[in-house]
Amino acid sequence: MQHPADVRCDQPTRRAAVPVVRLEHIHKVYHLGEVDVHALRGISLEVYPGEFVAVMGASGSGKSTLLNIIGCLDRPTRGKYFLDGQDVSGLSKDERADIRNRKIGFVFQGYNLLRRTSALENVQLPLLYNGTPTAEAIRRAQRALAIVGLQERAHSFPNQLSGGEQQRVAIARALVNNPSLMLADEPTGNLDSRTSIDIMSVFQQLNAERGMTILLVTHEMDIAQYAKRIVIVRDGRIVRDEPVKNRRDAAKELAEMPPLEEEEEAVI
Ligand SMILES: Nc1ncnc2c1ncn2[C@@H]1O[C@H](COP(=O)(O)OP(=O)(O)O)[C@@H](O)[C@H]1O
Numbered sequence: 001m002q003h004p005a006d007v008r009c010d011q012p013t014r015r016a017a018v019p020v021v022r023l024e025h026i027h028k029v030y031h032l033g034e035v036d037v038h039a040l041r042g043i044s045l046e047v048y049p050g051e052f053v054a055v056m057g058a059s060g061s062g063k064s065t066l067l068n069i070i071g072c073l074d075r076p077t078r079g080k081y082f083l084d085g086q087d088v089s090g091l092s093k094d095e096r097a098d099i100r101n102r103k104i105g106f107v108f109q110g111y112n113l114l115r116r117t118s119a120l121e122n123v124q125l126p127l128l129y130n131g132t133p134t135a136e137a138i139r140r141a142q143r144a145l146a147i148v149g150l151q152e153r154a155h156s157f158p159n160q161l162s163g164g165e166q167q168r169v170a171i172a173r174a175l176v177n178n179p180s181l182m183l184a185d186e187p188t189g190n191l192d193s194r195t196s197i198d199i200m201s202v203f204q205q206l207n208a209e210r211g212m213t214i215l216l217v218t219h220e221m222d223i224a225q226y227a228k229r230i231v232i233v234r235d236g237r238i239v240r241d242e243p244v245k246n247r248r249d250a251a252k253e254l255a256e257m258p259p260l261e262e263e264e265e266a267v268i
C-alpha cells in the first residue's frame, strides 16, 4: 500500500505540518456479556490540515467505531491517538467532552437537532456549553447559518425544514466552534440523491474555501468520490488508502442538473 503522504505532491508543506489526527495501532474491543467484539484491529492513520477523507466500508466494518474514537466520543482499548498533536487516548470522559467541544464538529445521519428549538438556537448549542456570551453566540450562529446558505431560515423549526435544510443546520452547528476537524457519519444516508449532492457541495465548499479538515464516513462510493482521499476499512483494518481519482465536483453537477420543477414533470 502506498502511503498517502508519498503521493500527494500537491501539498509540499504537508510533512512539516502537525497532523490533525494521528492514530497509532488503535484497537477497540466491545465486551458484550461473555462475548468480545473486536471492532478495530490495529488502525494507524494520519489526517493533515485541509484534507477531505472518506472512510468507506461495509456495514459492521468498524467505521462508526473509528469515527467515535476520532471524535472523542469513545476511547480506544489499545493504541495511541493524538489530536492536533495532543495525546488524547487516556483522557477521562469529562476531559474528552471538553476537547470535543473545542476541536470537533459532528454531523450525523439523522441530523440530531432539537425539535422545539429554532435553527439559530440549535446552532448556538455548542456555544452554550462553553460559556460564550449570548450576543456573541447569536452572532456566530448567524454567521454559521449564512455559510451554509440558511440565514433566511434562522427562526424556522426543524419540522419546517426539508431534510437537506436540516442537515445544513447540523453542519452549521458543527462549524460554529471553528473546529480543527469536522466529522460526518453517513451524512447523506437519509437524503435523496439530488439532496445528497447538495450536501456534498457544502462539504466541498467548506474544505476548498475555508480549509476545513473533513473526515466523512459513507458506504457509498458515489459519495466518497467527492472527497480527496478514500480510506477503505474491512473487519476493523484499513485495507486501502489512496487519493480519489476523477474527483466529483458537486457544485458543477448541481449547476448542470435541470431545475427541480422540470425534473418532477419529467417523472410524471
Ligand atoms: N456499543 C457497541 N457494543 C458492542 N458492539 C458494538 C458496539 N458498537 C459497534 N459494535 C460492533 O462493532 C463492529 C463494528 O461496528 P460499527 O463501528 O458500528 O460498524 P459500521 O459503522 O462500519 O457499520 C460490529 O460488529 C458491531 O456490531
Ligand SMILES: [Mg+2]
Pocket: 063, 064, 065
Ligand atoms: Mg456505522
